[in-house]
Amino acid sequence: MSRADTTTHAPPTWRTDEIVLGILQHASGVALVLTAWVLVFTDHTRAAASALLPGLLIVMLYGANQLRFRVVLERGVLLVGAWTLVAPWALGFAANDGATWAHVVLGGVAIASAVTWLRIARRS
Template identity: 35%
Template structure:
C-alpha cells in the first residue's frame, strides 16, 4: 500500500496561475460591463415580444422568452471566471446567432420590420459581447 504525496491536478501551480490570470482578465471593468450588457440583452430579449409588440407570434415570442432567460442566467448567474471566458461566451454567441435567425426559422416568414429589427440588433449585440468576452479572456491570459 503506497500513499501518494502528489496534489490533485486542480492544485497544480500552472493550473492555479492560469485560473488567476483568467480571473484578472475577466473581473476588470470591461469584463464586468460586458457581463452587464449580456444580462440586459437577455432581459430585453425575453421581454421583447411585449415591448416591440409581436406577442401574437406565439412561436417567436416563446423562443425569445426562453433564449432571453437563458442568456440572462448564463451571463449573470452561472460559472466562475475561468469558464466564463470560454464556454459561457461561446454559448452566449450561439444564443445571439439563434436570435438573429429566429424570426425566419421559427415563423417561416415575418411581416413586421420591428420584429426583425429587434431580434437582429439584440442578437448582434449579444454576439459582439460574447466575442469580446472570449477574446478578452484569451488576450488577457496571453498578456498577463
Template identity: 40%
Template sequence: MENWTNARYCDVANLILGAFLFVSPWIFGFGGTTAAQNANIAGIVIAVLAIAALAAFAVWEEWLNLIVGLWTLVSPWVLGFHAETTAMTISVIVGAAVAVLAAIELWMMSHSPPRLTAGR
C-alpha cells in the same frame, strides 16, 4: 482572466440584453407568437448564461452565448417571423449584440488567459 472587470461588464450587458429580450413581447405587443416564444426562451438562456459567467467564469459559457446570440440573430428567417418587423428588429439587434459581446470576451480570453494557481 487578468482583465476580469471588462469581462464582467460584458456579462452584465448580456444579463440586461437577456432580460430585455425576455420581456420584449409584452413591451412591444407581439406576445403569443413564435417570435414571442423564441424571445422568451433565448432571453432566459442568455440571462442564465450571464449569471453563470458572473458567478464563475468559464470559456464554454461564452461559446454558448455566441451560439445563442447567433441563433437569435438568424431566428426571424429560420422560424419565419421576418415579416413581423418589430419582433425581427429586436431579435436581430439583441442577437448581434450578444454575439459581439461573446466574441469580445472570447478574444479577451485568448489574449489574456487566466493564470493557473497551484492549489494545496
C-alpha cells in the same frame, strides 16, 4: 532553512471593459425576455417564444459565468445569439418588423459581447 511562501494571491479584479460587457450581455438577455412579454400581448406567439427562450438562456449563462468564467459558457451565449439573429427567417416571422429588429439587434449584442469575452479570455 527554507522560507515558506508567504505571498497571498489576491482575487481577480474586474476591469471596466469586463463590467461593461457583462452589463451589455445581461441587458440583451433581459431585453429579449421583455420583448417576449410585449409580443405575447400583441398576439405574436411564435416570435414571443423565440425571444423568451434565448433571453432566459443568455441570462442564465451570464449568471453561471459570473461564478467562474468558462469559455464554454461564452460559446453557448455566442450560439444562442446567432440563433436569435436568424430566428425571424428560420421561424417565419420576419414580416413583423418590431420582432425582427429586436431579434437582430439583441442577437447581435449577445454575439458581440460573447466574442469580446472570448478575446479577453484568450489574452489572459
